[in-house]
Amino acid sequence: MTHPSEEQLIAYRYGDVSETQERAAIDRHLASCDACRTSYEALQRVLAAVEAAPVPERDASYGSRVWQRISPQLDQRERLDWRAWLVPRRWVAVGAMAALVFAAFLAGRFWPRPTQQESAGPIPVQVRERILLVAVGDHLDHAQMVLAELVNAGATETLTKGGVDISFEQQRAQDLVEANRLYRQTATRTGDSTLVNVLDELERVLVEIAHSPAQLSSAQLNEIQQRIEARGILFKVRVIGSQVREREKSAGQIAPRGRS
Amino acid sequence: MDGSDAERVAQALAGDRDAFRVLVERHSRSIFRLAYRMTGNEHDAEEVVQETFLKAYRRLSRFESRSNFGTWLYRIGVNCSLDLMRKRRPDSERRDSDAPEGSEAVRELPSPDPAPDRLLLSAELGRQVAKALGALSPTERAAFLLRHFEGQSIEEIGQALGLRASATKNSVFRAVQKLRLALEPFVQVKPNVAASRAPSPNQ
Ligand SMILES: [Zn+2]
Numbered sequence: 001m002t003h004p005s006e007e008q009l010i011a012y013r014y015g016d017v018s019e020t021q022e023r024a025a026i027d028r029h030l031a032s033c034d035a036c037r038t039s040y041e042a043l044q045r046v047l048a049a050v051e052a053a054p055v056p057e058r059d060a061s062y063g064s065r066v067w068q069r070i071s072p073q074l075d076q077r078e079r080l081d082w083r084a085w086l087v088p089r090r091w092v093a094v095g096a097m098a099a100l101v102f103a104a105f106l107a108g109r110f111w112p113r114p115t116q117q118e119s120a121g122p123i124p125v126q127v128r129e130r131i132l133l134v135a136v137g138d139h140l141d142h143a144q145m146v147l148a149e150l151v152n153a154g155a156t157e158t159l160t161k162g163g164v165d166i167s168f169e170q171q172r173a174q175d176l177v178e179a180n181r182l183y184r185q186t187a188t189r190t191g192d193s194t195l196v197n198v199l200d201e202l203e204r205v206l207v208e209i210a211h212s213p214a215q216l217s218s219a220q221l222n223e224i225q226q227r228i229e230a231r232g233i234l235f236k237v238r239v240i241g242s243q244v245r246e247r248e249k250s251a252g253q254i255a256p257r258g259r260s
Numbered sequence: 261m262d263g264s265d266a267e268r269v270a271q272a273l274a275g276d277r278d279a280f281r282v283l284v285e286r287h288s289r290s291i292f293r294l295a296y297r298m299t300g301n302e303h304d305a306e307e308v309v310q311e312t313f314l315k316a317y318r319r320l321s322r323f324e325s326r327s328n329f330g331t332w333l334y335r336i337g338v339n340c341s342l343d344l345m346r347k348r349r350p351d352s353e354r355r356d357s358d359a360p361e362g363s364e365a366v367r368e369l370p371s372p373d374p375a376p377d378r379l380l381l382s383a384e385l386g387r388q389v390a391k392a393l394g395a396l397s398p399t400e401r402a403a404f405l406l407r408h409f410e411g412q413s414i415e416e417i418g419q420a421l422g423l424r425a426s427a428t429k430n431s432v433f434r435a436v437q438k439l440r441l442a443l444e445p446f447v448q449v450k451p452n453v454a455a456s457r458a459p460s461p462n463q
Contacts, residue, residue: 010436014407016414016429045447046440047408053389055296062292063285070284070310074277074317152339218422235347 001025133248140241147234173209198240265329298341312337335420338402392442404435
């Protein structure tokens with residue numbers, strides 16, 4: 001046989017040469033051709049060096065430490081995500097209702113009657129702001145999860161023959177659209193232009209997801225993933241989400257007395 | 261603790277947290293090794309390990325019991341690593357203010373500085389290997405690590421990375437080719453052997 005190509009030798013090394021005939025031919029060639037054998041041995045040495053490169057050791061108790069760090073988060077995530085996946089409808093209803101209530105509240109149209117202990121005066125601006133921030137923060141978390149799931153879809157799931165089923169993500173996107181619209185309108189009213197811009201962009205992405213077919217081919221999925229990535233929307237949502245959380249914290253500190 | 265991974269998964273799905281703890285304890289170290297080779301640093305690798313198990317827990321109901329749990333976990337681990345690397349990519353604004361200033365410099369191409377006649381210390385070789393791995397594209401690195409260290413098949417890797425078999429094969433090939441180009445000068449038995457040039461495919 002002619003000298004095998006580098007590609008063939010690499011495939012041979014990993015047992016990825018499909019035909020036994022081809023394998024046998026390479027076997028024979030390596031036994032008889034010095035140049036190829038030398039080249040193959042060099043390849044083996046390179047791979048051995050890669051293998052020998054040190055990786056920091058983790059002792060036997062490492063797994064327990066990992067568990068200690070993640071186990072408190074499992075409950076949170078479970079509430080936030082897992083059950084949401086199992087009962088998407090209920091999760092959605094809560095999200096959309098909350099958004100409606102907050103938007104109405106901020107528009108001054110609806111608020112439960114103050115209890116006896118509280119003064120009947122107008123709700124301090126800071127309290128309003130804090131409530132809005134908490135709600136928007138949650139909303140952005142949910143949106144971020146949907147986008148992240150979608151960006152990773154297909155990569156972590158077994159691709160079925162036809163492609164990927166994104167009906168979960170779609171349903172959630174659909175419901176987030178409603179909430180998103182309300183928050184955007186509210187943010188417009190309060191003049192928070194950075195938030196408005198991100199929510200605006202997020203809305204377009206969510207609508208796009210909601211309107212795409214539930215069963216995507218790998219190519220279609222790829223396209224959506226690329227569009228999400230090209231806009232950097234996931235990143236923007238993360239950034240504005242953490243900013244909102246920061247503001248939420250500082251709003252919480254001054255809220256009780258209503259001083260600015 | 262015994263009981264197969266599949267049994268533990270079933271118990272965890274039934275609400276037994278302890279069963280999932282066993283899985284975490286069983287697989288943390290190997291996921292760490294994978295994550296370290298993917299990200300090139302311990303801090304990121306630790307983050308990937310945690311994220312991998314959190315994600316696995318959330319997706320546990322999507323795990324198919326007839327497949328291998330370890331393989332499934334590696335798949336998630338590789339994708340968590342890719343996510344993290346994407347996050348660290350210089351073309352998007354940096355998210356973490358604690359990331360070192362020039363952290364993207366890690367991705368620079370290896371400088372062609374073979375010094376073949378000098379005896380290389382293993383620490384130096386280790387650095388060169390890290391550099392060469394760091395110069396691969398994330399997909400190439402992922403494909404190579406899964407093939408070489410985890411012994412996953414081309415088909416399994418393709419599923420993990422969302423690539424067709426031909427593209428997967430090609431990623432492994434390109435990865436090995438690049439590693440060879442970068443590292444062969446350092447592992448030469450004799451510095452001036454003529455065979456450092458590959459023979460032409462046609463005799
Ligand atoms: Zn030959």
